């Protein structure tokens with residue numbers, strides 16, 4: 001048995017085992033691999049990968065196994081609901097983790113953590129790891145949105161909340177790139193928040209897609225409260241009167257008081273047509289899936305993601321609209337290409353298609369609503385309720401749906417691979 005390390009260091013909450021062992025090895029001037037060998041064991045059933053072992057880590061650190069398991073997400077028993085956690089580790093908030101010595105703390109956070117409300121710092125979604133997290137001192141509504149997000153968890157459960165907030169971002173992203181002449185439209189607020197987070201002219205150093213998510217987060221949560229609610233989903237899936245009530249309420253939350261769904265270029269109409277009557281969407285993968293209970297590879301920003309960030313910064317500097325970049329970010333993958341999404345060859349097409357698919361328009365035009373189906377401003381209205389087995393029986397909290405196939409590829413970073421992934425995802429249907 002390995003001997004006990006002299007410097008006592010506790011793990012941070014939600015910290016990964018690799019992050020903790022890396023800090024311990026740094027503080028003791030030991031090679032990581034040597035210490036990892038002492039505190040891990042091979043998984044039963046073979047293979048060369050080694051997994052963190054609670055009792056060995058307890059012996060080496062002198063901390064009770066229960067204390068370690070409380071903090072280290074991979075040691076928790078029973079295992080956490082991995083679907084409710086992000087699949088990528090990310091840096092902890094700088095002030096929350098400042099007292100944890102030995103290097104950066106990497107955490108696996110649950111999907112609902114976007115803001116450190118205590119220190120008013122934007123922490124999610126995971127992005128380039130080397131970028132400092134922005135402060136929200138000047139953006140109290142973004143901090144308030146985190147406080148509004150948490151009650152959704154209790155009301156709707158983690159599954160509906162996860163799907164609803166991502167769908168909220170998707171709707172905001174689509175709308176941001178469209179023009180508005182409403183002075184109260186949320187798009188005006190997104191631009192103003194972006195001006196604070198990424199001041200014009202500083203895009204080279206301040207840009208990150210994560211900050212664009214921050215700019216839309218308040219409305220994403222407001223919209224999510226409807227998207228995740230069975231009551232409002234049933235109205236959206238209902239006949240014309242229900243749809244109109246839903247449209248009025250979602251329009252109000254987005255600052256467009258006279259909003260009516262349109263048959264083209266409208267992510268809300270698309271959601272009403274294709275998604276509102278379906279169960280929530282699942283993450284494409286989990287932290288546990290690609291690497292077992294723990295692995296020894298901490299995510300690092302690679303050259304491709306740095307290049308992509310630079311291209312996005314240039315794009316954003318040109319038009320100061322964040323929609324396109326938000327929609328292309330892997331954070332929205334699970335709701336951009338859903339399990340039942342209409343077949344598309346390329347991921348790039350899917351972005352356009354989720355606002356304006358040929359199938360969607362065809363479906364809308366077949367309906368005898370008497371609307372002008374050729375103009376893109378024509379109103380979308382489904383004349384009859386969408387028959388839905390899911391909505392007929394669903395109660396809160398909705399459970400994670402089971403995928404028909406065991407297909408769950410890791411979400412890829414590179415655009416080329418993401419296209420392949422999107423292609424595979426739709427072949428499943």
Ligand SMILES: [Zn+2]
Pocket residue numbers: 093094095096097116118119120121
């Ligand atoms: Zn903090």
